[in-house]
Amino acid sequence: MEIAENIRTIAEKIHSINPDCRIVAATKTRTLEEIREAMDTGLILAAGENRVQELIEKFVPDFRWDFIGVLQTNKVKYIIDKVALIHSMDRLSLAEAVEKESAKHGKITDVLIEINSGKEETKSGIYLEDAEKFSEQLSVYPHIRVCGMMAVAPLYYGQDELRRTFDEVYSTYARLKNDTFRYLSMGMSNDYLTAVECGANLVRLGRAIFGERRVLQCSDMSGRQ
Ligand SMILES: *Cc1c(COP(=O)(O)O)cnc(C)c1O
Numbered sequence: 001m002e003i004a005e006n007i008r009t010i011a012e013k014i015h016s017i018n019p020d021c022r023i024v025a026a027t028k029t030r031t032l033e034e035i036r037e038a039m040d041t042g043l044i045l046a047a048g049e050n051r052v053q054e055l056i057e058k059f060v061p062d063f064r065w066d067f068i069g070v071l072q073t074n075k076v077k078y079i080i081d082k083v084a085l086i087h088s089m090d091r092l093s094l095a096e097a098v099e100k101e102s103a104k105h106g107k108i109t110d111v112l113i114e115i116n117s118g119k120e121e122t123k124s125g126i127y128l129e130d131a132e133k134f135s136e137q138l139s140v141y142p143h144i145r146v147c148g149m150m151a152v153a154p155l156y157y158g159q160d161e162l163r164r165t166f167d168e169v170y171s172t173y174a175r176l177k178n179d180t181f182r183y184l185s186m187g188m189s190n191d192y193l194t195a196v197e198c199g200a201n202l203v204r205l206g207r208a209i210f211g212e213r214r215v216l217q218c219s220d221m222s223g224r225q
Contacts, residue, residue, distance in 0.1 A: 003037045006209050010192075011043045014203065017196045024048040024066055024087075024185070026206035029213050032058045038209055039063045048087065048204050052078050068150075068185075068204055070124055073097040081105050087150040087185050087204070090114040090124045095138055102143035110147045111138070112185055117165045118154035125152070128172050135176060148183030149173050150202075153191060162191055166198035173199070 007023070014021050022045040025038045035047050035058065049055035050069020059065065059082050067079055068087045073094055080101040089095060089111035102109040113134055116125030126134050131149060138146050151169045153162050166186060173184045187195025189208035196203060207213065 003034060003210060004041050006211075007038060007041045007043050010205065010208055011041075013193060014196050017193070018199075018201065021196050021201045021203065023209075024068065024202055024204045025209055026050070026068060026188070026204045027058070027210075028054060028069070028206065030206075030210050032060065034210055036062075045202070046084060050088075055079055055082065076101045080109065081107070084110065085147065085183075086111045087202075088112070088114045088124070089138070089144075089146075090116075090126060092137060095141055095144060099141040099143050108143050108145050110145050112148045112150040112183060113138070113146060115149055115151040115169055117151045117169055118157065120154055123152070128168060131172055132176060135181070146181060148181050148185065149176075150185035152188070153186075155190070159194070162194055163198060166191075166195055166200070170199035 011023065023043060024046050025035065025044050025048060027035050027047045028050050038044050039047065046064040046066040048066040048068040052075040055065060056078055064084045065082055066085045066087060067083045071086065071088055071094060076097040086109060098109050113131055114125040115128050115131060116123050117128060119127060135146050138144055153165050157165065169186060170184065183202050184200050185202035185204060186200035187203035189205050192203040192205060
């Protein structure tokens with residue numbers, strides 16, 4: 001109930017800014033039951049997982065799954081036939097693996113170029129100024145289709161920096177935009193309204209939909225058989 005309520009409230013806010021913006025639920029640590037409740041609203045485009053193991057364990061073909069987290073090349077084979085869109089394409093070695101596994105399955109895999117918009121050393125992603133070159137490099141792979149960009153802003157950014165960063169990402173996106181390159185996945189629970197105002201048309205929401213993430217307590221463990 002609460003999950004569906006949250007989604008309806010969020011969708012109303014988002015659609016008042018941009019009616020074409022879609023919501024991807026960030027489903028890490030959430031149960032399949034919680035994910036189903038979210039998907040049943042009809043307001044969620046896809047379940048976005050960021051760990052291969054969790055995706056495999058939860059996967060059901062009833063609705064769409066995206067991959068939004070760091071993807072190791074040796075794990076691409078486990079998810080390639082399950083995901084509709086990989087939001088986190090960030091290096092050529094990953095492109096090589098996605099190309100190889102997609103070819104094996106006779107499918108073309110849609111990907112977004114992940115942008116490291118705060119140039120944080122600990123974060124993955126391509127620098128914004130290198131996005132166009134990376135997109136050209138990806139265009140040689142026949143089983144990969146570059147459908148846009150994904151960006152995560154640093155958590156510590158204030159409103160002004162956040163807006164400036166999202167505006168910069170949007171202007172590069174707008175320059176590269178065409179019939180295929182058409183998604184800007186930008187915005188999480190703490191910054192999604194700003195992201196949508198700045199032109200995002202996909203937002204990835206976890207806590208805003210499902211509430212704060214549960215930490216497994218010792219008391220939870222003791223209740224297990
Ligand atoms: C967890 C996660 C989100 C959602 O984060 P919330 O703050 O819970 O909304 C979005 N994108 C990625 C890549 C994530 O890992």
